[in-house]
Amino acid sequence: MKTTKLIVIFIMTLFITNCSNKKAEKQNNSDEKITEVVESTPEEVSLFNRLGGEKGISMIVDDIVQAHLDNPTINEVFLPLKENPEHFEAFKRHVKEFLSAGTGGGATYTGKDLPAAHKGLNTTEAQFLAAVDDILGVLSKHNIDEETKKDMLYILYSMKGAVIGL
Ligand code: HEM
Incomplete structure (x- = not known):
């Protein structure tokens, strides 16, 4: 037992x-x-990388500026910039730095702050919408995914007060 x-x-x-x-x-x-x-998880990949890094952002900004120059709602604001090629190149470089620095890339933004850059332009709501439309169109052209486009839209809207009616 x-x-x-x-x-x-x-x-x-x-x-x-x-x-x-x-x-x-x-x-x-x-x-x-x-x-x-x-x-x-997609959130782990920085917005900077989802936009294609420095190279992707550079091509995206070139296309956004071209889209603004072709857009009858806002091109009167951008066409005069071309009259001074040095200033035009500096403007594009600043927008590239701005997008890189703001999305997790390594660039340092050397341009003016947003209200100072847009002061005197008296940008309207309609012009702001036209610019956002151009940006989303270019992101689609570059095969940027929907989630990333939504993130960009959110960020752009968060800066609306710093660029319109100034
Ligand atoms: C959230 C939306 C926007 C952002 C993040 C943005 C960002 C910028 C940045 C970073 C610069 C460069 C500043 C510099 O070179 O020191 C710039 C310049 C400029 N932006 Fe915007 N912008 C926005 C919307 C707009 C809109 C809606 C318009 C007009 C339709 C506009 C017109 C301009 C012009 C004309 C310049 C050149 C100013 C100059 O060099 O004298 N922007 N913007």
């Missing part, structure tokens, strides 16, 4: 140890899965 009891205790101990090992294994597996999910 004593031996039978000992055997039962031994078997139960084996069973319990086995079960807890399996549980630990399962825990490890699910931990791995959680890590994988966190690593591949």
Whole structure:
């Protein structure tokens, strides 16, 4: 009887140890899965990288400026900038730096602050909307994903007060 009891205790101990090992294994597996999910979450990729880094941003800004020059609602504001090629190039460089610095890239913005840059332009709501439309159109042309476009739209709107009616 004593031996039978000992055997039962031994078997139960084996069973319990086995079960807890399996549980630990399962825990490890699910931990791995959680890590994988966190690593591949889109939010982990900076907006800067989602826009294609320095090169992507440079091409996007060139296209945005060209879209503004072609857009009859706002081109009267941008066409005069071309009369001074040095100023025009500095303006484009500043917008590239602005977008890079503001999205997680390494650039340093060397232009004016937004209200100072837009003072005297008296930009209207309609002009602001036209500019945002141009930007979203260019992002689509560059195959930027919908989530990134939404993020950009949110950021642009957050700066509306710093660029219109000044
Ligand atoms: C959220 C929207 C906007 C942002 C983030 C933005 C950003 C900028 C930046 C970074 C510059 C460069 C400043 C410098 O060179 O020191 C700039 C310049 C300029 N922006 Fe905007 N802008 C916006 C909307 C607009 C709109 C709606 C218009 C007019 C329709 C406009 C017209 C201009 C013009 C004409 C300049 C050149 C000013 C100059 O060099 O004298 N911007 N903008």
